[in-house]
Amino acid sequence: MDNKRALIELKNISKSYDDETVVNNVNLTIYENEFLTLLGPSGCGKTTILRIIAGFIKPETGEVIINGKVFNDLPPYARPIHTVFQKYALFPHLNVIDNVAFGLNNRSWDYLEKFYGEEKINAEIKALSTNKEISQKKAIKSLIYKDSIQALKLVKLDGFIKRKVDQLSGGQQQRVALARALVNKPQILLLDEPLAALDLKLRQNMQYELKEMQRTLGITFLFVTHDQEEAMTMSDRIVVMKEGVIQQLGTPKSIYNEPINRYVANFIGETNILKGVYVKKDLVNFLGVDFKCLGYKFNDLEEVDVVIRPEDFDVVDLEKAKLVGEVVFSLFKGVHNEYEVLVKGEKLLVHTYESYEVGQPIGLAIDPYEIHMMKVEKSE
Amino acid sequence: MNKEFKVLSRPYMVWLSVLVFIPILAMLVISFSNLNSSVSMSELVLSVSHFNLLWESSTLIAFRNSILFATITTFISFVLGYFIAYEIKLSKFKNKFILLTFVILPMWSNLILRTESLANIMSENNILKSIIGFNIFGNISGTWIAVLFGLVFTYMPFMILSVYTALEKIDFALEEAALDLGLRPIKKFWKVVFPLSFKGVVTGSIMVFLPTLAGFAIPKILSRGQIVFIGNIIEQKFIYTNYNHGALLAVVILIFILGSILLLTKFDKEGETLL
Numbered sequence: 001m002d003n004k005r006a007l008i009e010l011k012n013i014s015k016s017y018d019d020e021t022v023v024n025n026v027n028l029t030i031y032e033n034e035f036l037t038l039l040g041p042s043g044c045g046k047t048t049i050l051r052i053i054a055g056f057i058k059p060e061t062g063e064v065i066i067n068g069k070v071f072n073d074l075p076p077y078a079r080p081i082h083t084v085f086q087k088y089a090l091f092p093h094l095n096v097i098d099n100v101a102f103g104l105n106n107r108s109w110d111y112l113e114k115f116y117g118e119e120k121i122n123a124e125i126k127a128l129s130t131n132k133e134i135s136q137k138k139a140i141k142s143l144i145y146k147d148s149i150q151a152l153k154l155v156k157l158d159g160f161i162k163r164k165v166d167q168l169s170g171g172q173q174q175r176v177a178l179a180r181a182l183v184n185k186p187q188i189l190l191l192d193e194p195l196a197a198l199d200l201k202l203r204q205n206m207q208y209e210l211k212e213m214q215r216t217l218g219i220t221f222l223f224v225t226h227d228q229e230e231a232m233t234m235s236d237r238i239v240v241m242k243e244g245v246i247q248q249l250g251t252p253k254s255i256y257n258e259p260i261n262r263y264v265a266n267f268i269g270e271t272n273i274l275k276g277v278y279v280k281k282d283l284v285n286f287l288g289v290d291f292k293c294l295g296y297k298f299n300d301l302e303e304v305d306v307v308i309r310p311e312d313f314d315v316v317d318l319e320k321a322k323l324v325g326e327v328v329f330s331l332f333k334g335v336h337n338e339y340e341v342l343v344k345g346e347k348l349l350v351h352t353y354e355s356y357e358v359g360q361p362i363g364l365a366i367d368p369y370e371i372h373m374m375k376v377e378k379s380e
Numbered sequence: 381m382n383k384e385f386k387v388l389s390r391p392y393m394v395w396l397s398v399l400v401f402i403p404i405l406a407m408l409v410i411s412f413s414n415l416n417s418s419v420s421m422s423e424l425v426l427s428v429s430h431f432n433l434l435w436e437s438s439t440l441i442a443f444r445n446s447i448l449f450a451t452i453t454t455f456i457s458f459v460l461g462y463f464i465a466y467e468i469k470l471s472k473f474k475n476k477f478i479l480l481t482f483v484i485l486p487m488w489s490n491l492i493l494r495t496e497s498l499a500n501i502m503s504e505n506n507i508l509k510s511i512i513g514f515n516i517f518g519n520i521s522g523t524w525i526a527v528l529f530g531l532v533f534t535y536m537p538f539m540i541l542s543v544y545t546a547l548e549k550i551d552f553a554l555e556e557a558a559l560d561l562g563l564r565p566i567k568k569f570w571k572v573v574f575p576l577s578f579k580g581v582v583t584g585s586i587m588v589f590l591p592t593l594a595g596f597a598i599p600k601i602l603s604r605g606q607i608v609f610i611g612n613i614i615e616q617k618f619i620y621t622n623y624n625h626g627a628l629l630a631v632v633i634l635i636f637i638l639g640s641i642l643l644l645t646k647f648d649k650e651g652e653t654l655l
Contacts, residue, residue, distance in 0.1 A: 056556055076559040083560045089553035093575045103561030106571055111562075184561065 004031040007188060007220050008053060013062035015048055022048045023059070024244035030188075030222060035214050037223045037231040039267070040241035046224045048244075050190050053222065054083050067187075082181035083190040087197070088173045090165040096176055097161040101148040103184045112140050115185075151179035154213065171202045178210075182217070189214075191223045195230065207233050228268050232256065240264050256309075258372055265307050265374070272348050276306040276373070284371060287344050289322050292368040304373040310338070310351040312370035321363025327356045404634070411628035416621075430624045434632070439613060446610040449524075449599070450592040453531040454539075457588045458581060460532070461539035465580075466573075468540075469547045480544065483537050495530055495601045502526050502602070522604040530602040531592050539584035546580025547573070586640045594633050 008030040015023040023045040030036050038046035051057040053064060055076035064071045071079060082103070090099050098105075104112065113121065113136075124139040152158045155175035165173060174194060181189055191210075195203045211234045214221045225231055231238050232252045240247045240255060240263075248260040259265035262273055276286030278298040284291050286306045298304055318324055325343035332338075339350045341362055348364070356362055409415060414425050433439055468479045486494060501508045502521040509515050520526045550573060558568040596611030610629060617626035 054560060056559075076556070077562045077564055081560075083557070085553050085557060087551075087553060089551065089557040091554060091557070091572060091576075102558075102571075103563075106561070106563050106567055180561070 004034075006030070007032050007067065008222075009063075009065040010049070010053075011063045011065065013049070013052060013059045013064070015045075015052065015057060015059050022244050023052070025062075026244070026246055028239065028246065028249070030220060033214075033218050033220060034236045035211065035221045035223065035234055037225060037235040037238045038241060039225060039228060039231040039238050041226055041267075043243075044241040045244035046226075046239075046241050047192055050083070050192055050222065050224050053188075054081055054190055055079050080187045081190060082184050082186040082188075083192065084174075084177045084181050084194045086192045086194065088177040088194075090173055090176055090180070092164075092166055094165070095161070096152070096157065096163045096165060096168070097145075097148055099165060099176055100151055100179045100183055101144050102180060104144045104147070109137065109140070112144075116140060116143055147183050148179075151183040152176075154182065155179045155209075170197050171206070174198060174206065178213075182213075182219075186219060188220045188222060191221060193225055195225070196227075203230070204233075210234060232268075240267060242267075259307060259374065261374055261377055262305060265305075270310055270349055272308045272310065274306045274308070274346065275376075276304050278302045278304045278373065282368075284373065287323060287346060291322065291366060291371055293371040293373065294368045296373045298373070298375070303376050305376055307372040307374060308348075308366060308370065310349040311336070312366060313348070313350045313352065314365045314367065315350070315352045315354050316363045316365045318361060318363040321365055323364040325362055325364065327358050327360050327362050330356065330358055407627045407630055407634075410623050411631045414624070416623055430628050433625050433628060438608070439610075439629070442608045442610045442613045445599075445607055446593050449527065449531060449607075449609070450589045452528060453535060453592045454585050454589045456528070456532050457536040457539040458585060461536045461584065462543050462577075462581065464536075465540045465543035465547055468544055480541065483540050486533070487537055491534065492597055492601070494534070495598050498530050498533065499526070499601050499604075502529075521602065522606050524603070524607060526602040527599050527607055530598045531595075534598060535588040535592055538587035539581075542584035542587060543577060543580040546577040546583075550576045582644060586644050590637055590640055593636060 006029050008028075010026055010028040013023055013026045013028075014021065026045075026049060028049075038049060040046050048057060052059050053066075055071070055074060055078075058072065066079065066081075091102060094102065104115070107115070116124075120143065121136060121139050124143050125134050125136065128134040128139060128142060149158055149161065152161060155178050157172060157175050157179065160168065160172065165176060168176065174197075177194070195206050198206060207230060210221070210223075213219075214234075223231075223234065235252055237250060238252055238255050239249050242263055248255055248264045250258075255264065256268050259268060259271075265271050265273055274286045276284050278296070278300065279285050279290065280300050281297075282293055284293045284296075284304065284306060296304075323343050325341040325348065327339050328342045328347070329340035330337060333351075336351045336353055337355055339352070339356060339362070341348045341350050341364065343364070350362075350364065411430065412426055412428065414423075414427050414429070464483070468476060468483075471479065473479060499521055500506050502517045502519070504515070504519045504521075506515070517526075517529075520529075554572055554576070555568060558572045559565070563571060594611050596609055596615050599607050599609045600612055600615075610633065614626050614629045614633075617623070617629065
């Protein structure tokens with residue numbers, strides 16, 4: 001994304017319930033056509049941010065700016081935003097197609113005229129009026145119907161248009177909810193843990209489909225989840241949150257490889273965090289051994305937290321190894337083996353393809369660029 | 381099911397058969413035969429001779445009154461009751477049970493007592509007038525307005541409760557979804573809230589309509605005998621021991637009730653809103 005245009009800007013947003021701050025002074029810019037994920041455990045304020053953007057909650061302080069206009073006081077129905085709700089919130093008294101067309105069916109004619117544009121409506125009138133005159137309203141209704149079918153095709157549910165929504169499976173309901181939002185051609189689609197209720201296989205399929213849809217439709221997706229893997233798979237950028245505060249904002253890669261603190265490092269996948277000392281430029285000492293490192297700047301002899309992902313260890317012959325330990329626990333994970341290795345009293349998590357028995361010695365090495373360091377947090 | 385529970389259910393099964401099924405059967409027999417105190421069982425003949433009663437103008441007028449008043453009462457209860465239920469649902473008041481208690485509070489006093497008191501304050505000289513100095517109702521006792529007021533006053537709580545139950549069941553996320561899809565609050569009400577609470581309206585309507593249709597105390601007391609409902613005629617027939625006629629009219633009412641329940645099951649297949 002080179003020519004980024006800010007679509008939503010949150011400025012100093014705060015919100016609290018009963019003296020408990022849920023969102024604390026959040027600043028966030030969301031760009032056009034990006035897939036942004038708010039990631040964090042439940043109760044971290046991610047859903048609150050989503051609901052503030054949708055207009056269901058008013059922030060106590062700060063501004064919600066959409067397309068350069070302050071939207072704080074606009075009700076949800078006046079925002080160019082649609083939401084896919086966690087439990088889908090499909091209307092049980094309507095069938096699938098009526099659910100999808102619900103938004104457009106209930107718009108004013110003026111709105112719909114602008115929505116479709118004169119040209120499209122006239123073309124539709126021409127297409128429909130073979131032997132009798134077709135009114136503009138009829139043409140618009142026909143366009144809505146066609147669009148709804150189109151949206152259902154997009155989510156591969158066009159064979160279910162007359163079904164009642166309670167006769168659909170969870171995954172299908174999910175798709176209807178998605179089609180119901182997409183048919184309105186929103187600039188921004190908010191997704192509130194929409195995949196949480198689906199089983200693993202379906203969830204993975206939906207992840208790819210969502211990402212694909214976002215790419216082809218060119219809509220900004222703001223996705224909320226507590227599942228770091230889901231966030232990694234789909235997002236252009238991830239916002240990691242904790243207790244209403246943004247911890248880190250960045251691409252999945254940068255957040256995974258260069259977590260800014262222990263919280264982010266622990267939340268994004270399994271990892272080893274070790275106490276170390278930044279000896280001098282490009283040299284760090286941990287577990288009593290000096291390691292070469294790259295690209296970090298701290299004061300000489302400053303204490304640092306060293307982050308090493310389990311898959312970044314190289315398993316080597318004992319004589320070549322920088323660290324020698326003993327395998328104390330092993331787990332076969334299909335693709336790789338997961339070991340707990342005891343090195344100088346510290347347990348390290350190591351992923352490797354090599355196979356070792358519990359009790360065997362193991363030699364480990366680490367490439368300089370795999371060593372990541374974080375400033376030590378005073379509070380912890 | 382547990383054996384113990386089966387045993388415990390027996391007393392009511394006996395009760396049900398002795399005091400409900402047998403009387404209904406007796407009612408049917410009496411209405412379709414010449415059976416009465418002066419005819420012995422051996423001379424029992426099936427006949428439809430009482431059916432002329434149904435076409436007598438007094439019966440027809442009573443039926444018309446019952447149906448008319450029941451319909452109007454149901455409609456007024458629906459319009460007023462719905463919005464009371466909706467207000468209770470929307471209220472920020474934490475303990476909504478207390479609000480509902482206020483709604484059903486009048487039901488805790490005896491119906492006859494309540495209706496008599498209502499008739500009293502609707503007449504020219506009454507206790508309220510001597511306390512506050514003027515007559516709130518004017519002197520409407522004996523008029524159709526008094527009867528209608530009494531019926532609505534008595535039966536609207538049923539409507540409020542069943543509509544409220546239906547409203548409470550509507551997932552709030554659906555209302556949010558409607559707003560999210562661009563509906564203004566008024567439109568959201570008509571397109572989402574009202575259709576989803578319609579079952580409650582049907583249940584409530586039947587719960588108001590049936591007792592109004594079959595009742596006799598309220599019209600008798602509040603109209604001072606001026607407006608005759610079908611229930612009043614049945615009461616008269618039984619008082620004057622004309623059991624055949626009384627039973628026949630009661631059977632007609634029963635058919636109305638069964639029809640309503642059939643209607644209800646059609647709208648409410650899961651019996652969700654039935655309190």
